Structure formats: structure tokens, C-alpha cells
Amino acid sequence: MAYATRRLRNLVMMTLCVVSAAIGLGWLLLILGALLYEGFSGLSVAVFTQMTPPPGEAGGLLNAILGSLLMTGIAVVVGTPIGVLAATYMAEYGRHARLTQVVRFINDILLSAPSIIVGLFVYELLVRRMGHFSAIAGAVALAVIVIPVVLRTTEDMLLLVPNALREAGTAIGAPRWIVIRSVAYRAARAGMITGVLLAVARVSGETAPLLFTALSNQFWSTDLNAPMASLPVTIFQFALSPYEDWQALAWTGALIITVAVLTLSILARTLGGRREGR
Amino acid sequence: MSLAMARPDEAARSAAVRRFALADGLFRGLTRAAALLVLVILGGVVVSLVEGSWQALSTFGLGFLATETWNPVTEKFGALAPIYGTLVTAAIAMVIAVPLGIGIAIFLTELCPRPLRRPIGIAVELLAGIPSIIYGIWGLFVFAPFLQRHIQPAIIAATKGIPGLGQLFAGPPYGIGMLTAALILAIMVLPFIASITRDVFETVPAMLKESAFGIGCTTWEVISKVVLPYTRVGVVGGVMLGLGRALGETMAVTFVIGNAHRIAPSLFAPGTTISATIANEFTEAVGDVYTSSLIALGLVLFVITFIVLAAARSMLLRLERRAGG
Amino acid sequence: MSFFNRGGLMAALAGALALSAGSVAHAADISGAGATFPYPIYAKWADAYKKETGNGLNYQSIGSGGGIKQIKAKTVTFGASDMPLKPEELKEAGLTQFPTVMGGVVPVVNLEGIAPGQITLDGPTLAKIFLGEITSWDDAAIKALNPDVKLPSDAIAVVHRSDGSGTTFIYSNYLAQVSPDWKAKVGTNTSLEWPTGIGAKGNEGVAANVAQTAGSIGYVEYAYAKQNKLTFIKLVNAEGEAVEPTAEAFQAAAGGVDWTKAEDFYVILTNEPGAKSWPIAGATFILVYKKPDDAAATGEALKFFDWAYKNGDAMATDLAYVPLPDDLVTLIEASWAKNVLGADGKPVLAAK
Numbered sequence: 001m002a003y004a005t006r007r008l009r010n011l012v013m014m015t016l017c018v019v020s021a022a023i024g025l026g027w028l029l030l031i032l033g034a035l036l037y038e039g040f041s042g043l044s045v046a047v048f049t050q051m052t053p054p055p056g057e058a059g060g061l062l063n064a065i066l067g068s069l070l071m072t073g074i075a076v077v078v079g080t081p082i083g084v085l086a087a088t089y090m091a092e093y094g095r096h097a098r099l100t101q102v103v104r105f106i107n108d109i110l111l112s113a114p115s116i117i118v119g120l121f122v123y124e125l126l127v128r129r130m131g132h133f134s135a136i137a138g139a140v141a142l143a144v145i146v147i148p149v150v151l152r153t154t155e156d157m158l159l160l161v162p163n164a165l166r167e168a169g170t171a172i173g174a175p176r177w178i179v180i181r182s183v184a185y186r187a188a189r190a191g192m193i194t195g196v197l198l199a200v201a202r203v204s205g206e207t208a209p210l211l212f213t214a215l216s217n218q219f220w221s222t223d224l225n226a227p228m229a230s231l232p233v234t235i236f237q238f239a240l241s242p243y244e245d246w247q248a249l250a251w252t253g254a255l256i257i258t259v260a261v262l263t264l265s266i267l268a269r270t271l272g273g274r275r276e277g278r
Numbered sequence: 279m280s281l282a283m284a285r286p287d288e289a290a291r292s293a294a295v296r297r298f299a300l301a302d303g304l305f306r307g308l309t310r311a312a313a314l315l316v317l318v319i320l321g322g323v324v325v326s327l328v329e330g331s332w333q334a335l336s337t338f339g340l341g342f343l344a345t346e347t348w349n350p351v352t353e354k355f356g357a358l359a360p361i362y363g364t365l366v367t368a369a370i371a372m373v374i375a376v377p378l379g380i381g382i383a384i385f386l387t388e389l390c391p392r393p394l395r396r397p398i399g400i401a402v403e404l405l406a407g408i409p410s411i412i413y414g415i416w417g418l419f420v421f422a423p424f425l426q427r428h429i430q431p432a433i434i435a436a437t438k439g440i441p442g443l444g445q446l447f448a449g450p451p452y453g454i455g456m457l458t459a460a461l462i463l464a465i466m467v468l469p470f471i472a473s474i475t476r477d478v479f480e481t482v483p484a485m486l487k488e489s490a491f492g493i494g495c496t497t498w499e500v501i502s503k504v505v506l507p508y509t510r511v512g513v514v515g516g517v518m519l520g521l522g523r524a525l526g527e528t529m530a531v532t533f534v535i536g537n538a539h540r541i542a543p544s545l546f547a548p549g550t551t552i553s554a555t556i557a558n559e560f561t562e563a564v565g566d567v568y569t570s571s572l573i574a575l576g577l578v579l580f581v582i583t584f585i586v587l588a589a590a591r592s593m594l595l596r597l598e599r600r601a602g603g
Numbered sequence: 604m605s606f607f608n609r610g611g612l613m614a615a616l617a618g619a620l621a622l623s624a625g626s627v628a629h630a631a632d633i634s635g636a637g638a639t640f641p642y643p644i645y646a647k648w649a650d651a652y653k654k655e656t657g658n659g660l661n662y663q664s665i666g667s668g669g670g671i672k673q674i675k676a677k678t679v680t681f682g683a684s685d686m687p688l689k690p691e692e693l694k695e696a697g698l699t700q701f702p703t704v705m706g707g708v709v710p711v712v713n714l715e716g717i718a719p720g721q722i723t724l725d726g727p728t729l730a731k732i733f734l735g736e737i738t739s740w741d742d743a744a745i746k747a748l749n750p751d752v753k754l755p756s757d758a759i760a761v762v763h764r765s766d767g768s769g770t771t772f773i774y775s776n777y778l779a780q781v782s783p784d785w786k787a788k789v790g791t792n793t794s795l796e797w798p799t800g801i802g803a804k805g806n807e808g809v810a811a812n813v814a815q816t817a818g819s820i821g822y823v824e825y826a827y828a829k830q831n832k833l834t835f836i837k838l839v840n841a842e843g844e845a846v847e848p849t850a851e852a853f854q855a856a857a858g859g860v861d862w863t864k865a866e867d868f869y870v871i872l873t874n875e876p877g878a879k880s881w882p883i884a885g886a887t888f889i890l891v892y893k894k895p896d897d898a899a900a901t902g903e904a905l906k907f908f909d910w911a912y913k914n915g916d917a918m919a920t921d922l923a924y925v926p927l928p929d930d931l932v933t934l935i936e937a938s939w940a941k942n943v944l945g946a947d948g949k950p951v952l953a954a955k
Contacts, residue, residue, distance in 0.1 A: 010496035020381030028405050054647035085312030103313045106320045112522030114553045117576045121323045132678050175298035177305035205409030216663045240805040242830040351790035423815045537765030537802030548801040561666030562767020562793045
């Protein structure tokens with residue numbers, strides 16, 4: 001091929017790459033712009049200090065924010081150890097076991113299963129048996145979503161830990177579980193934190209699994225055994241209502257979630273970046 | 279960690295070893311139990327799905343998969359239209375997002391000025407963090423009207439009378455429809471594909487690329503002849519993750535697909551997907567057959583996801599074997 | 604997992620548990636779930652009720668179908684539905700129902716140069732449009748009803764609800780009454796197999812799509828049409844009069860009904876007689892058990908609705924709902940005293 005043709009082809013392809021990057025970034029800016037434009041005007045102290053109002057009155061999103069924090073928190077506390085322990089088995093004890101292969105495959109399916117199905121499962125498992133909706137059921141549904149995310153990232157990170165480190169630990173006579181705890185976990189720590197943060201980011205925007213488990217609550221409630229409000233469900237209900245003040249609150253809630261999730265993502269990336277840089 | 283070191287007393291030493299062995303066994307058992315729990319959870323999900331969809335499947339049999347009718351009044355349900363919509367929107371989304379994503383990855387690894395690489399990389403990943411209801415609302419209020427007013431009429435006029443294309447882009451321009459849903463899906467999976475592709479591009483040893491540049495290859499030639507062949511396993515993995523998300527995405531699609539249980543040749547026509555149907559109709563479904571049919575749709579989606587992931591796994595394995603062999 | 608991190612999470616959990624333990628004492632808040640249509644007014648009533656009495660009542664909109672399912676599964680104290688259950692279905696489940704507020708369904712259009720109320724349609728024409736038989740705005744049938752209006756030749760784009768909805772139930776019930784064709788081909792339900800058009804999620808989605816699509820027609824709840832100042836149309840009612848959708852027109856529709864004859868208040872207010880009646884109106888219903896397991900909770904719920912009937916009319920009107928006529932409220936409260944009984948056979952809502 002003539003040099004000129006090759007140069008031309010290169011130029012065309014590289015231009016296309018720049019164009020696609022511009023499109024990707026342009027889209028992000030457009031969506032964030034719309035969100036900021038709609039959500040920012042409603043942002044005030046009241047949003048963080050008052051309860052969700054009936055239409056036509058001033059109010060905030062405090063009970064929904066609290067509910068989201070509480071249920072996400074419990075989901076992470078329950079889901080993280082399970083995910084980490086399962087990943088530990090897969091990366092450390094049973095690296096070549098048949099079970100590991102099966103769990104890895106199953107986990108990938110759980111990772112991309114539609115969240116509404118998880119909601120239905122927990123509804124049958126807990127809500128029907130307990131006889132009422134509850135924050136606990138909501139938290140369990142979210143935990144089911146947390147587990148595969150944490151498991152996946154933790155396993156990946158543990159597999160990246162050089163075997164030489166483990167061998168060094170074993171060579172000084174430490175038993176395996178101490179090697180895992182003090183060597184492998186420590187080396188993979190940043191990546192594992194990334195995984196947890198990604199999981200938080202994923203569940204804090206979930207509507208479908210909460211609708212049939214935690215339901216929602218108009219009032220302030222910290223009772224884990226009763227229905228509890230959450231930001232995504234509140235946004236969903238308010239955004240589809242005819243009243244302007246509710247719609248404004250929905251946009252503000254959406255902005256809060258997005259900013260929180262983006263902050264977590266950036267935090268996760270920088271932590272992950274520090275690991276790579278080291 | 280110096281616990282077991284240099285204890286002269288043999289009995290104390292073996293006691294310590296036994297204690298360690300016990301603790302290790304416990305820990306091992308604990309991790310194994312956690313791994314098994316993951317299996318149990320999926321098993322539970324599958325069992326509740328099968329149980330819930332039993333009535334629909336026993337009423338309609340395999341015909342459930344091949345029937346287009348979805349009639350809540352006469353309680354005749356078939357999954358063909360949602361299956362079609364799910365597959366078509368996901369396929370179009372991938373056709374758009376894969377080249378774009380790879381383009382972004384090439385831009386980030388080869389063309390972008392160094393100081394900008396990290397911020398832009400993070401920015402693209404942020405697209406993945408936006409809750410999907412936001413995509414839906416944005417798609418409905420901003421993107422769909424834009425398509426309806428400025429893009430669709432032009433395409434309809436341009437393709438009118440051309441066999442094939444004319445039917446594919448037949449009017450009227452609603453704004454929302456199969457193509458709009460596919461475009462929104464493309465935006466949503468783009469960051470997955472772009473960031474994973476970038477990550478695997480960065481694993482290419484510098485020496486390989488430098489030797490190619492050294493013999494006078496252009497950047498494009500280095501990418502197409504060296505980087506892509508070297509990283510294809512990882513790229514396929516990223517694409518499959520994106521596909522998984524595209525198949526199961528609910529909220530964003532529900533807002534922009536038009537939710538009609540029909541199979542229309544035109545991409546501008548409204549359609550529906552499995553997850554959009556469930557999200558739309560589950561809360562108002564009255565009657566056991568109706569509810570059961572919706573859960574059966576969930577089961578179908580589960581099976582589709584399963585097949586896609588299994589196909590991806592085996593493709594990756596084959597590629598690995600070929601590359602390794 | 605780093606230990607400082609897990610420690611932090613544990614502390615958070617401990618805090619959460621402590622918080623929840625503190626609030627168990629007044630956990631007796633009643634919960635109900637169901638229809639989306641009355642969600643705003645129930646939320647408003649509940650807020651005012653809590654301010655006045657200190658008792659909370661948590662109502663959540665999960666859809667009428669969800670409300671019926673949840674009350675049958677006994678996960679809530681009361682269910683709510685925009686679609687009344689048939690008396691035999693109620694009997695089978697041991698439930699009773701009563702209406703709370705009314706509203707109506709309003710067809711809305713997007714036609715250039717056409718103001719609200721400028722176009723008139725009748726039932727059969729409306730049915731033909733939604734059947735896909737009339738496809739253009741300058742169709743002879745529409746022209747005949749609007750001799751003075753200059754109709755565009757735009758194609759008609761039909762917009763309907765994609766999610767199951769009480770609104771769709773009332774609307775399709777009306778079309779089935781005025782058009783035998785509709786009854787035979789489509790029927791009446793909360794979701795339908797639509798012969799034409801695009802489906803949009805929620806009233807919001809229908810409104811947005813009608814607003815965006817030139818030549819479109821859709822249907823939304825009255826509160827929605829009013830709040831968003833959509834271009835509604837006039838409808839020809841059962842007496843042959845063209846009426847505008849107003850609160851008075853909905854009340855007129857309810858006024859013609861002899862509620863004493865309606866078993867379990869099973870009435871759908873479509874195509875009702877009366878020169879001023881809007882033909883597509885409906886009430887929204889509450890479902891409770893006749894012999895509730897938790898009589899105290901059901902009693903609290905009835906106390907709430909009793910309060911709302913007495914004090915909630917102005918709030919309802921503010922939000923573009925239509926309060927029930929007083930004689931109907933008397934009938935409802937009489938039915939509570941007769942039907943909703945505790946284990947001791949006494950009414951759960953103590954008479955005053």
C-alpha cells in the first residue's frame with residue numbers, strides 16, 4: 001500500500017476516534033447539564049432538614065435520604081463480608097476447584113440480572129412471610145445486589161496479588177488464614193474498597209428492588225421493621241405526579257443521588273489509581 | 279506473625295500448629311460457605327421465578343415464546359414481542375456502542391494529551407454511575423423531542439421509497455420508539471465498553487507497540503495489527519458485560535420505547551422489552567395468569583442472559599486457548 | 604477488607620439499630636398501599652391528620668393491582684384501587700370496599716391553533732380514533748361534530764398508557780359502553796391490547812408525548828389536565844349535550860346514581876345520565892377486611908377516612924379531586940358499622 005494511502009487511512013481512523021471521544025463526553029455533559037439545570041434550583045437547606053411534603057406545601061427529602069443511607073448501609077454491611085469471603089475462597093483456597101468456576105459463572109449472571117427480579121425474590125422470601133413491608137426486606141434486596149459486585153472486584157484484586165508475597169508469608173511459618181488476612185487483603189485493600197464503593201453506587205440508584213420490599217414512607221421512620229422511604233422510590237413517585245413542587249423535589253433528589261454516586265465513583269477511582277501508581 | 283517462630287518447646291509448638299490448623303480450617307470453611315451462599319441465592323431466585331411462572335407456562339406451553347399476542351383482557355399472553363424488542367434494541371445498542379467505545383479507548387491510550395487522560399477517563403466512567411431513571415427522564419424530555427423534530431423527519435424523507443430502508447425508517451416520527459431506546463441503551467453501555475477496553479489496551483507491552491512503530495507502522499496499523507489482536511479476549515469480555523446490561527436495563531428503556539406489544543418492521547415504531555413490560559405492568563396486573571406471565575417473562579430474560587454469558591465465556595475460553603496454544 | 608473500614612460500617616449498623624430500637628414504641632403507624640391516582644390527596648390528608656392527631660398513616664402508591672394483591676396477602680392494613688372489585692370477588696376474599704374521592708378522565712389533544720374545549724367529540728368517534736379506524740383529523744365524522752372549526756389534515760397519533768392503570772380501566776369502560784366494536788375487539792381492563800398508538804408510562808408520560816407530538820390525542824386524569832393546562836376536548840354525554848370536564852360535571856355524574864342500590868358501592872361512573880354529566884368519571888376505592896385480624900389497625904384506618912370525609916373536602920378540591928356528596932358519605936359510614944366488625948362482633952370504628 002502506498003505511504004500516502006496509509007497516512008490518509010490513519011488520519012481518517014484517528015479523527016473518528018477523536019470524534020467518538022467527543023460524542024461520549026458531549027453526552028455526559030448534556031445529561032449532567034439537564035440534571036444540574038433542573039435540580040439545582042430546588043436545592044436548599046430544607047431539602048436536608050424536612051420530611052417529604054404533601055403536594056402544595058414546602059418540605060424536603062430528609063426521611064428519604066435517611067432511609068437510603070440506612071438501607072444502603074445495612075446492605076453493604078451484610079453483603080460485603082459475604083462477597084469478600086466468597087471471593088477469598090475463589091482466589092485463595094479453591095482457586096482451581098470446580099465450585100469456583102461455577103460460582104464465578106453464577107455470579108456474573110447475578111451481576112447482570114434485572115434488579116426487579118431480585119425485588120420479587122425478596123418479596124416472596126421475606127415480605128410474604130413477615131406479613132408486612134419492611135426496611136429489612138429492602139436492605140436484604142440491596143444486599144443481594146451488593147454481593148456480586150463486591151465478589152467480582154475482590155476476586156479480581158486478590159488474583160492480582162503476586163504469589164511471591166503469599167509464599168513469603170508462608171515461609172515464615174504463618175498459617176494460611178493469617179497470610180490471607182495480613183498479606184493478601186492488605187495488598188488488595190485499595191481495589192477491594194473500590195469494589196465496595198462501586199456496589200454502594202450501584203444500589204443507591206435502585207428503585208425496582210425497593211418498591212416491593214421496603215415500600216416507602218411519607219413520614220420520619222427509623223423502624224427497620226416498618227416501611228421506609230428511600231430516595232429512588234420517592235423520586236419515582238414524585239416525578240410522575242402532576243404537581244410542580246413534587247416534580248421539583250424529584251429533580252433535586254435525582255441531583256443528590258447523582259452527585260453522591262459520582263463522588264463515590266471518583267473516590268473509588270482515585271483509591272484504585274493510587275494502587276496502580278504505587 | 280512471628281507467633282510460631284523459634285519456640286523451643288516441642289509440645290507448645292505442636293499445640294500452636296494445631297490451633298492454627300483449626301483456625302485455618304474454620305476460615306476456609308467460612309469462605310466456602312460464603313461461596314456456596316452465592317449459589318444458594320441464585321438458586322433461590324431461579325426457584326422463585328420458576329414457581330411464579332409455572333401457571334403461565336403450563337397454560338400456554340412453549341407457544342408462550344412464539345406468540346405475539348399480549349392481551350390482558352382475554353388473558354392470552356405471548357412473549358414474542360418483548361423478546362424481539364429486547365434482542366433488537368440490545369443489538370442496535372451494541373452496533374453503536376462497540377465502535378464508539380473502542381474509539382474512545384484508542385483516543386485515551388494513543389491520542390489524548392497525557393494530563394487529560396485521567397480526567398477524561400474518569401468522566402467517561404461517570405456515565406455509568408448516573409441512576410438509570412435519569413437517563414429515562416432525560417431521554418423522554420430532551421432526547422426524544424430532539425429526535426422527533428430534527429432527526430427522524432429527515433431520515434424518513436431521505437429513505438422514503440428505497441426498498442428495505444424505507445420500511446426500516448417508516449414514519450410517523452413519534453420521537454420515542456425502538457431506535458430511541460437503542461440509542462439510550464448505547465449511551466448507557468458505552469462507558470462499560472470504553473473503560474474496560476482502555477484497561478486492556480494498557481496491558482499491551484510497550485515493546486510490542488514500539489517494535490511496530492519502529493518498522494514504520496502508522497498508529498492505526500499498530501492498533502489494528504498489534505493491539506487489537508493482543509487484547510481481543512479482554513475486549514470481548516467488556517462487550518459482553520455491556521450486552522448483559524443492555525439486555526436487562528429497565529427504567530431508561532421504559533420511558534422511551536413506546537411500550538407497544540407489537541413487532542413492527544420500522545425502527546421508529548414503538549416496541550417493548552422484557553424488563554420494560556415487567557416494570558410497566560407488574561404493579562397493576564390483576565389475575566393470576568397475568569402476574570404469572572410477567573414472571574415468566576422474567577424467567578425468559580434470565581435464560582437469555584444465561585445463554586449470552588455462557589456464549590461469552592466459551593468464546594473467551596476458545597480465544598484464550600488459541601492465543602495460548 | 605481493611606479493618607478500619609469494617610469497623611466504621613459496624614459502628615454505622617450499631618447506630619442504625621440503636622435508632623430503630625428507640626422508635627419501636629410508636630410503631631403502630633397504619634400502612635396502606637395501592638392506586639397511584641389518589642396518592643397525592645391521601646398524602647395530603649395524612650400529613651394534616653398527623654399534625655392534628657399525632658397519628659401517622661402511611662399510604663404508598665404501588666398501583667391498584669398491587670393494592671389488591673397486598674390486601675389479599677395481608678401485608679397492609681388497607682388496599683386501594685381505582686377499579687372497584689365485583690361484589691362476588693369481595694365476598695370470596697372477605698373484603699369490603701368504599702369510595703373516597705372522585706376524579707375523571709379527560710381526553711387531551713395537540714393540534715395547532717386549537718384551544719382547550721374548542722373541539723367536540725362523541726363516544727363512538729373517540730372509540731373509532733382509538734381503534735385506529737379514524738386516522739386523520741379532517742375525517743368526516745370529526746368534521747360533522749365540529750362544523751365551525753378549521754381542522755388540520757394531520758394524521759392522528761394515539762397516545763395511551765403503557766403501564767396498567769385505573770385511568771385506562773375507566774376510559775376503556777366508557778369506550779366499551781358507547782362502542783360495541785370496542786367492547787368486542789378490545790374490551791375493558793387496567794391494561795389492554797391496544798390496536799394502535801404508542802404507550803407512555805404514567806399520566807406524565809402521556810402528557811409529555813401529547814405535548815411533543817403534533818396531531819396527537821391521549822387521555823389523562825383530570826388533576827393532570829388541570830395542573831398542566833393541557834388542551835382538553837368537550838365530550839357529548841349520554842343526553843347528547845357537549846360538556847367540558849369540570850368538577851361540577853363530575854359531581855353531576857355522581858349525582859345521578861342511586862348509591863343505595865349499588866352493592867358494595869360497585870359503581871363505575873361512565874356514560875351516566877344528566878345533561879351536565881361528564882361521561883368519563885370514576886371514584887377511587889379503599890379495600891379492608893370485614894373481619895380484620897388486627898381490628899385496632901383497621902379501626903384507626905377507618906377513623907382516618909372518617910376524619911377525611913369531614914375535614915378533607917377543601918384539600919381535595921385544591922388538588923383537583925372531587926369530594927364525595929354528603930349523602931354518599933352517610934351511606935359509607937353506615938356500611939362500616941354494619942360490615943367491618945372486630946372479633947367481638949362489634950364495629951371496629953366505635954360509634955360516637
